[in-house]
Amino acid sequence: MFAMDAVAPKRREIAEPRFDHYEDTGCEVASTCFGCPLPRCKFDDMEWFYKYRRLGRYLHMASVIHGEGLSISEAAERFSVTQRTIFRVLNRCRDAMRELTPAEAAVFARLAA
Template sequence: MEEELSPDPDEAPRYNQYPDTGCELAGACLNCPYPLCHYDDPALARRLRNIIMGKRLLYQLKRGRTLVEAAAAKGLTLRTAERRVAEYREAKEKQRGVEFDDV
């Protein structure tokens, strides 16, 4: 009886299954809306997370919460919440090729 040998993962990457697990910014790498991977530029990822948080805070404000309440619900200080909202508004004005309304 001949035993079938499995390919060496280092020699034959085409035999490996690489799951597209994405990251905290996108559910799948192949469907990511951002122009640059956050693993390639961590500063960009941090900025995008801050912008997304600003959008979420504004959503809470539109639903009738105060900024103090929205910040407390997200575990942020009032000043940090103010900065996140300002970062979102600044990014919205610039629209650097990324549609933040889709996030």
């Protein structure tokens, strides 16, 4: 008898399929996962979701600024931030509109409102 025979791994049994119950409860974006408009699931990539949720707040701020015709100083006072932050918000919104579809931008802006 060889030493290899003594330590040979046992053949794995084929596991039965699992039939766990999965309840699709959705999240704050959609009531069900199948009805979610996002290209990725927030639970799969939380960093991605938080980045774009923050961007949604920025999009909401930008829409208020443009919709009400606020100046930079008026917007800074309205949102209780510095003027530099308003410039940052507007620049990030301009850049983000290049990478987001209008539907995605609307979803994140709706989350921020």
